[in-house]
Amino acid sequence: MRCEEVREVLPAHVKDGSDDLTVRRHLARCPECKAELARYESLMGGLRTLQMRSVDVPAGLFDQLLAIPERSSRLDSARHHVARHRKVYVGGGIAAVAIAGAAGAALWRSKARRPLTA
Ligand SMILES: [Zn+2]
Incomplete structure (x- = not known):
């Protein structure tokens, strides 16, 4: 088995824990693939x-997300919302989640109001 072939199956080998004997033999003798x-x-x-x-x-x-006005663009709404409530969003990780959530909520709201068409 060549290195290229082994490297193609490595993600599945790691993820699923596959126990392919050919792959294991190659890994035992190939430091690059082992790395x-x-x-x-x-x-x-x-x-x-x-x-x-x-x-x-x-x-x-x-x-608060539902209270975001729908007139401006969704991204502007999310930015303004986070800027107004900066104290609530302690830490960058939470702010990133809030921005993604605000954009998602705005998208959800716009889709929920749109009549279904075929
Ligand atoms: Zn190799």
Whole structure:
């Protein structure tokens, strides 16, 4: 098995824990692919950590998002909302979630008001 072939299956090998004997043999004798495997494992470990991280939503955020006026563009609304409520959004991570949530809520509101057409 060539390095290119092994590297093609490495993501699945790490993600699904596949136990392909040919891949294992190649990894045992190829330091470059073994290093690539270590990088994938590290990346997958980091992704698992990200998936388990939770963020506390500020009280009343949903009502505030619904109160955003719809006249201006959705992105402007989200920016103004976050700027007005900067004290509520402690930390950049929460602000990023709030901006994404505001944009999503504005999009949801505009879609909810739009009549369904075929
Ligand atoms: Zn290799």
